[in-house]
Amino acid sequence: MIQRIYNKDIGEKVGQEISVAGFVHTLRVQSKIIFLILRDITGVIQTVVEAGSSAFETAKGLSHESVVRIIGAVKESKQAPGGVEIGVKSIEVLSVADPELPIPVIVKGNDEETEAPTRLDYRWIDLRKPEKAKIFQVWTEFEKGWRKYWDENNFIQLYPPALMSTPSETGSQVFEVNYFDKKAYLAQSPQFYKQMGIASGMEKVFMVSPVFRAEESFTTRHLTEFTGWDFEMAYVESHHDVMDAEEGMIIEGFKAILAKFPDLEAELPSQPFPRITMKEAKEILAQMRVPSPEKYDLSPEEERAISEYVKKERGHDFVFIHEYHKSKSAFYHMRLEEGSDYSRRADLLYRGVEVTTLAQREHRVDILIKQAEEKGMALEPLKNYINFFRYGCPPHGGAGIGPGRFIMKILDLPNVREATYLPRDVKRLNP
C-alpha cells in the first residue's frame, strides 16, 4: 500500500502516484468529469475524476463529509488552488456521511455569533472548519512554550486531585459529588495543593488541571469547568518575583506560537511588562472618566479601558495590576508588610481581559490564621490547609492562569467557549 501523504505536501510530488485521505469538502459532478475537493487537517486540494472509470461511479454517489482514500497522480493545473491537482485513479470510501448535515461545514463570513447553541450541539462538525482546528493547534503550541520554561527552570509537574473532602475556596460555588457513603467536592482551584507542593520541599511546581465553578454565570468568560494552569515557587521575595517568572513563561508561549503561526495577529511581548498598582490604575481611570463601581476592584469596562491606556501609552498588550486591598485579597495572600491594608496580589490583564491572578502567599501559620479569622472564615474546614504550614514551609508565591482566556484573546474570539473543546456551563453538558 502507498503511504498516505498530507494534502499540503502534494506540491512536492508532481508526476508521482500518491495516496491522500480526508473528508469530501465539495463535489461538483459534470457529465464527463467530477471535481472533488478533499479536506484533511492540512488543507484542501482539488482532485479530478474522469468519466469511464469505476472511481467516477463511486464519486458520483458520494455525500459531502464522507471520508475517502484516493490514489492518483499529481499534476500541475493552472485552475487548481495551489497550482496542482490529483488525477484520480481509485477512490475507497472509508465512511459514509448522512446526506443531511445538521450544521454546515462551509460557511461564508463569521459564524461565531449565529446559532452558537446549535453549533455547540454538533461541536464535532463545527470543529471541522479549518480555522477552528487552528484554535487548538495554537493552544498546543502555547502550552509547549510554557512547558519549555517550566522544564528549563526545574519546575516539577504535579497532578492535583479534583476530589476533595471540603470545598477548596468558599462553599457556595462548589459542586457536590456522591462519594460512596460520603460527600466529596470538586476542586474550585488547585490552590491548596500547589502550596502543599511547596511545603513538600519541591520548590517549584506546576499543575495542569480542570477547575470547577458552580457559578450561575452567563458571560462570555465564565464556564463551570475549565482548564487551569498553576505554578508555585519557593523563596520569592515578593509578588514581583512571581511576575518576573510569569513573564518568562508567557514569552516562551508567544515564541512557540509565532514560530509555528507567523501570520498570527500577536506580537512577542517585551520585558518587563508594565506594572501598575490598583491605586495608580484608579487614578488613570478617573482621568479617563471611566465609571468606577467598586473602589478596590476593576469592572470589565475598567479592565478594557486600562488595557487600552497601556497599549496606547506603553505599547504593551499586557499590564499587571498589583497591590490589592485586603477586602479583595484571599486570606492566604501576604500583605505588603505587616499591618498593611494591601496585599501582594497582582492580576494580569491581556488585551482587556484578566488572564492570571498571582500573589505571594502567607506562609507563617499565626498570621495565616489571623487573616482567616479577620475574614470571618471557619477554621475547621481549613485545618488540613493550615497544617501544611506548621512543620516548616518556605516563603512562596504563584499564579493561576486561564489558558482558554489567553487563546480567546490571542485569536480574538468572541467567547471563551470558542477556545474550549467542549464547553460546560449551567445549561450545557453535551455532547
Add this chain to the structure above:
Amino acid sequence: MIQRIYNKDIGEKVGQEISVAGFVHTLRVQSKIIFLILRDITGVIQTVVEAGSSAFETAKGLSHESVVRIIGAVKESKQAPGGVEIGVKSIEVLSVADPELPIPVIVKGNDEETEAPTRLDYRWIDLRKPEKAKIFQVWTEFEKGWRKYWDENNFIQLYPPALMSTPSETGSQVFEVNYFDKKAYLAQSPQFYKQMGIASGMEKVFMVSPVFRAEESFTTRHLTEFTGWDFEMAYVESHHDVMDAEEGMIIEGFKAILAKFPDLEAELPSQPFPRITMKEAKEILAQMRVPSPEKYDLSPEEERAISEYVKKERGHDFVFIHEYHKSKSAFYHMRLEEGSDYSRRADLLYRGVEVTTLAQREHRVDILIKQAEEKGMALEPLKNYINFFRYGCPPHGGAGIGPGRFIMKILDLPNVREATYLPRDVKRLNP
C-alpha cells in the same frame, strides 16, 4: 541581597560568600560549634556555626524542618559530605516548624509498607524524603518525552471535560454530581471525547486528564481518581499502527528519563516490542503451568508470568497482548474482520502490570450499533456518541495510558499510591 544558589552547586563556589536556603535536616549542637545539615530540592549540605556569633544563638533554638536562609563562605572540608561545607555568617529563620513532627522525614531503610495511611495523612512531610521528590521529577521528564513525540508527530492537545450528562462507560462505577437542578457524571475515561476529536477531523489528538472510577477496589493498582494519558489517531490500518506509535512515545519517554537520571534501573526498550496474541499467551502460560481462571483474559498472576517469560526469552520489559475475544472487548472495538469473534484490541504489559489498553475503533455506524446491541446496551444513552460517526469519520485507533502505573514500575514502587501526588481511594479524600 545575594542570589540564593542550590545546595548541589556550592562545590563550585569555594572561597566565596554565598546564600543557600532550605529545611533544617539535622542539627548537632555542641558547646563551641553547631553542625546544621541543610536540605533543599537538590540535596543536603553541611553548614557549621561557631560559638560567639548571633547565628550561633539562632541555630541553637532551631527545630528540625524549620526553613532558614543562610549566608556564609564555602570552604573545603574533609569531614563534610561532598568535601565542602559552609562557614555560617548569618541565619535568617523563614519558617518555624513545630518541634513535634507527626511523621519523621529521616527514615532508615524502606518505609513504604510501614504506616502507609499515616504517611499519606501527612503527605507533605512524607514527600520531603529526597527519593520521593524524585518520583515526580521522573514523571515530569517521562511526560516531557511523550510530549516530544506528540509534538514531532503533529498531535493536537485537547482537554476533555470531566462533567458529562451520561456515564461514559457502564453506569455502575460512576460518580454522580449534583449539577444545578440536574445530575452530571464524572468521566470514567475520555474515550468518547478523543474519538470525537477524530470525527472533528483533527487526525491526531492527545489528552491528559483525570479519570474517575467509583470502584470499591482495594488493590495496589486501583484508585478512584487518577491521571490518564490518551491519544487517538486517524487513518490507521489496524491496531498494529497504534502499537507502532505508542512504542515511539514510550521510547521518547525513556530517553528523557535516562538522560536526566542515568542511574535509573531501567533501560531504553528496543523496537519492535514483542507482540503476542491472547491465544499464544494462553498456550505459553499453560506450558508454564500458570492457573488460568478466565479463558479470554489474564489474571494479575498471568500478567506477571507472561512478562517474566518475555523478559527471559526475548530480553524485553514490554509485551503487547493482542486479539482479544469479543467478550473482553468494548462494543466500540473493531473486530479483526467482519464476523470474527476477536477484536483489534491490545493491552501493553510492562514488568508484569498492564499500563495501556489500545484498539482500533469501529467507525462504521451500523456495525457500531450492532455491536452495542449484541452487548445488550441501551442505545439511548449512547446516542450522542453514535452520532459522532454519522456524518463521516475516518478509521482510527488509540490508547489509554496509566502513567502512574508506568512510574510505579519504572521505580519499582510497591503501590500506585506512591506514584500519585495525592491518592484518592474509597477511604481517602485527604489531605
